[in-house]
Amino acid sequence: MKKENYQAIIIANKPAAACMDAINHVNEWWTAGFEGKTSRVNDSFKVDFGKTFVDFRVIETHPGKKLVWLVTDCNIQGIKDKLEWKGTKVVWDLKPIKEGTEITMTHIGLVPEAECFDMCQTGWNFYVKTSLLKLLTEGNGLPDKRVEYSKASIS
Numbered sequence: 001m002k003k004e005n006y007q008a009i010i011i012a013n014k015p016a017a018a019c020m021d022a023i024n025h026v027n028e029w030w031t032a033g034f035e036g037k038t039s040r041v042n043d044s045f046k047v048d049f050g051k052t053f054v055d056f057r058v059i060e061t062h063p064g065k066k067l068v069w070l071v072t073d074c075n076i077q078g079i080k081d082k083l084e085w086k087g088t089k090v091v092w093d094l095k096p097i098k099e100g101t102e103i104t105m106t107h108i109g110l111v112p113e114a115e116c117f118d119m120c121q122t123g124w125n126f127y128v129k130t131s132l133l134k135l136l137t138e139g140n141g142l143p144d145k146r147v148e149y150s151k152a153s154i155s
Contacts, residue, residue: 006110006121008128012136013100016064022135023067023092023103029132033147044072048147052077054085067092079115103132 012019026047027034033053036045043058053075060068069090075082088109095102105128110120126142135141 004111006107006117006124008105008124010103010129010133010136011097011099011101012103012133014136016094016096016101019094019101019103019136020064020067020092022132025135027143029135029141029143030127031144031147033144038069049144050077050146051075056090059089065094076116076120078119081115084114084116085109085120 033048037043055073
């Protein structure tokens with residue numbers, strides 16, 4: 001049986017560059033517990049949800065087209081293998097369409113066989129399909145507010 005990576009697709013009535021900019025503002029759609037930089041290759045950042053955290057490194061970026069984040073460390077609560085995301089990749093593909101931009105987010109390595117799949121799928125569905133889309137369409141996302149850093153930097 002083929003393993004299917006988690007994937008979410010949203011459409012925003014915005015240019016691809018504006019969509020990529022919004023994706024890079026992680027603290028505005030995913031979590032206020034954000035620290036680091038997200039816009040250039042080798043930038044690193046951390047998302048923090050209290051006991052759960054994930055460290056990323058930007059490994060690929062093509063402005064307005066593609067962005068790839070590699071998970072370099074993590075501590076996923078609620079499962080036995082707290083490092084389950086380590087080595088996985090979050091890939092953002094942006095495609096201009098008539099209606100604006102189609103954004104496809106694929107979490108390579110987050111497959112149905114993963115222990116956290118159901119929990120993580122629920123989280124990604126909310127943060128990408130609801131919060132990020134709301135940021136893109138209404139100007140305000142719905143990021144988690146449990147942890148907040150003052151050192152957030154996008155550039």
